[in-house]
Amino acid sequence: MSVADTDPVVFRTRVVAESIRLFSEHGYESTTVDQLAAAAGMSRRTFFRQFGSKEDVIFADHESLLAQVDDRLATDHGDPWLAVCAAAELVFAHFVRDRELAVRRAQVVQEVPALRDRELVTTYRYQGAFEEFLRARLPDESPVHVVAYVAAVTGTHNFLLRQMIRGDAEATPERLRVELERVALALGAARLGEVSTPVADSGRQVTVVTYPAGTAPAEVARRVAEELGEG
Incomplete structure (x- = not known):
């Protein structure tokens, strides 16, 4: 299926979906870059330029998502602690909208150690974006406090994301919001x-x-x- 000439965000998401389908059907090691490029409707060279390696493409939608997180933080002029919570909710909503893709990706990732490592790296990129934002907005805040807060937010998000992928009906955006409010109250926005x-x-x-x-x-x-x- 060609996915060219579409909105960039939609395009990346579809390429990820097609890549995961091929990995599921043929196995990660047996799937070639040529197959991935053909599914994306582009040449091998263009595929490498836009997505890099096989290891990169399965997480390609995160690039667009990280850009959305950066935009969300840059335009939020309210309480910085709560801005981080709102950005985490944005990430969660992305996966809720396409839970099937999240489920299939989790299945592929669990089978390939290199992909599990890459998933951790991707998680750290969100944490890094949150920490950088808080340090810029709260330059006098303790670095330890910032790191602890971000770890609590991302840990809460990732736990509920895993539960959502596993089919837990209570792992909802509303539940995430309640839990993040508790994190903010305990560790960040003391006057929430x-x-x-x-x-x-x-x-x-x-x-x-x-x-x-x-x-x-x-x-x-x-x-x-x-x-x-x-x-």
Whole structure:
């Protein structure tokens, strides 16, 4: 099937899908670059120029996805911690839209050690993009804190992504959002969903605090104690 002359993002996704189909049918080692190029509707030379090796092509859609992540972060002028969560949700949504492709890729990757290693490298690229963004937006933040936060976000995302691929009905974008809010509350946006309003009343202050649904009682208690201490 020729996939030339289409939108670049769609084009890359289709090339990935065709490559995975060939790997599934003929085996990774037995599938040739000529077969991959023919499926993509291009010459061998053009294939190498656009996609590199066989190892590269199976993750080619990540190039477009990483570009979308960079754009999303660059245009988000809100809370930097939450911007990273939103970018992670964007990645998850990509795989939800084409779960069959994600499933077939996972099956191929599990059979080839070199592809498993490459998958790890791809994951680190997302982490690197998140860390670079936070360091630029929060130059005074502890590097250890940034790394820990990004690791928690990507770990949460990757766990639910694996569950989604395995067919877990609860591994949804909505579930991811809730879990990432918890990560942000615990490690990043310390004031996520919180409104603290001092009210004058005979020399006393009243603090009103609200939190996202599902916040652990112990976390709420800790935050309230902090507010009372500050008051």
